[in-house]
Each structure stands twice: as C-alpha cells, then as structure tokens.
Amino acid sequence: MNQPHEICVALRSYRIKARIKQQVIAQALGVAQSQISRWESGREIPRPHNIEAIRLLLWGDAATPLQSLIYFVRTSALPLVLIDQSRQLLASGLPFQVPGNDLERFGWVFDEASNPELREAHGPYREALADPRGIVGLELRVPFEHQGEPWIGISHKTIYAIDGKPICLADIRFMRAANGNQLSRPTMRRLPANHPADALSSLARREH
Numbered sequence: 001m002n003q004p005h006e007i008c009v010a011l012r013s014y015r016i017k018a019r020i021k022q023q024v025i026a027q028a029l030g031v032a033q034s035q036i037s038r039w040e041s042g043r044e045i046p047r048p049h050n051i052e053a054i055r056l057l058l059w060g061d062a063a064t065p066l067q068s069l070i071y072f073v074r075t076s077a078l079p080l081v082l083i084d085q086s087r088q089l090l091a092s093g094l095p096f097q098v099p100g101n102d103l104e105r106f107g108w109v110f111d112e113a114s115n116p117e118l119r120e121a122h123g124p125y126r127e128a129l130a131d132p133r134g135i136v137g138l139e140l141r142v143p144f145e146h147q148g149e150p151w152i153g154i155s156h157k158t159i160y161a162i163d164g165k166p167i168c169l170a171d172i173r174f175m176r177a178a179n180g181n182q183l184s185r186p187t188m189r190r191l192p193a194n195h196p197a198d199a200l201s202s203l204a205r206r207e208h
Contacts, residue, residue: 003074004045007054012040014058029053048075066162073169079103083168085129090167106174109142109153118142121186128159129168135160137191143183150177156191 015025022036029036029050038044046054055071073082073091080093081103096103108114112122121140128136136159143152156171177183 004051005042007046007051007058008039008042010058011036011054015040025057028057051075064163066165066167069162069167069169079172081170081172083129083170085166087129096172102174103172106144106146106151106153107172109144109174110140110155110172115142115144115186118186121188124188124190125157125159125168129166132159132161132166138188139191140186140188141183142186143177151175152177152183 011025014020015022022040023033026033026036030053031050035044039046039050052071070082070091073080073093074097076093077095078093079095079102080091081089081096082091084090092103095101110118112119121142125138125140128138136157138157138159140155140157141152142155143150145151151174153172153174155173157168158170159166159168161167
C-alpha cells in the first residue's frame with residue numbers, strides 16, 4: 001500500500017479508528033492541520049518525503065527490502081519500472097503512472113510477443129534474470145516506427161537478487177532516432193560497472 005492515494009485513505013482510516021484529531025497527526029508529521037485535511041479528502045497528494053513519514057507513522061520501519069524498492073520506484077520522478085523473475089511489472093515511476101504515458105504507447109516494443117525481433121537480442125536479459133550472479137547491467141536498444149518516423153526505445157537494466165529473488169530495475173525512454181544513428185534491429189550490450197544505470201541501482205539499494 002504505497003500509492004499516494006492509498007496512503008491517504010490508510011491515514012484517514014487509522015486516525016478515525018484511533019480517534020485521533022487531525023491536529024495531532026499534523027504535529028506528528030510536521031505539517032499544518034489543513035494539509036492533513038487536504039490529503040484525507042484527496043484534494044492534494046503528499047510529496048514523497050511526506051508519504052515516507054506517513055508510512056512510518058502507520059506501519060513503522062518494518063517494510064521488507066522488496067517493499068522498500070517498490071516504494072522507491074513508485075515515488076520516483078524517473079521513468080523506472082521494476083520487474084520480477086517472471087517478467088511481471090511490480091512497480092513503475094511517476095512518469096509511467098499518468099494516462100497515455102510513453103510506456104502505454106510504446107511499451108510493446110519491449111514485449112517479445114508483440115515484437116518477435118526482440119527475442120534474439122533479449123537472450124542475455126533472460127539468462128541474467130534467471131540467474132543474476134551478482135549485479136548485471138544491460139542496455140537494450142530497439143528501433144521502431146511511429147507516425148512514419150524512425151524512433152528508438154532504450155532500456156538500461158540492472159538485474160540482481162533481493163531476498164534470493166531476481167528482479168530487474170530498468171530506466172526506459174523512447175525518442176526519435178537521430179539522423180545517422182538508426183538501428184535496423186534490436187541490440188543488447190553489457191554495461192560497465194561505472195555506468196549511470198549501475199549508480200541508479202546502488203541508490204535504490206541504499207533506499208531500501
């Protein structure tokens with residue numbers, strides 16, 4: 001329960017059941033009473049640091065590493081996704097939570113069923129997700145056409161295990177292909193240890 005609106009519903013439910021006034025909750029969270037009212041009514045959404053404070057107030061610091069990572073992704077302003085070993089989506093960043101976002105429009109290019117050309121290039125990804133053996137960084141570039149123009153989908157993947165279960169944290173972006181930089185087929189390459197994608201995974205691991 002880490003989505004902002006779910007946190008607000010949980011806060012109101014907790015406060016009412018415990019018969020605590022909004023002013024008391026406001027003092028505990030370091031905000032104005034009117035702010036609590038706006039959150040509970042759905043007129044405003046708490047900021048990431050407020051969400052964390054509310055979560056700690058309601059449930060304490062008992063989240064598992066995976067739950068914390070899911071929270072990190074869901075409250076991130078970066079175009080992130082978190083995927084489990086069966087390649088099911090666990091969480092997505094704020095840019096991918098709005099209707100009509102790029103992942104909804106173009107996510108098919110990273111789906112082997114919708115884009116069969118991806119299967120060969122995806123081999124290292126499938127192998128790493130089956131058995132990460134430490135931290136594996138991969139970059140996938142997939143060309144596609146949109147409105148008659150060449151585009152490219154780029155995914156920087158960091159694959160490692162949490163509590164013994166492989167997960168993939170990926171930064172996904174879609175953009176028009178630059179002149180002279182067009183691909184004819186999907187390509188995958190390993191990322192060096194000092195690549196920004198690895199730094200992102202390090203930040204995520206520190207967060208949880």
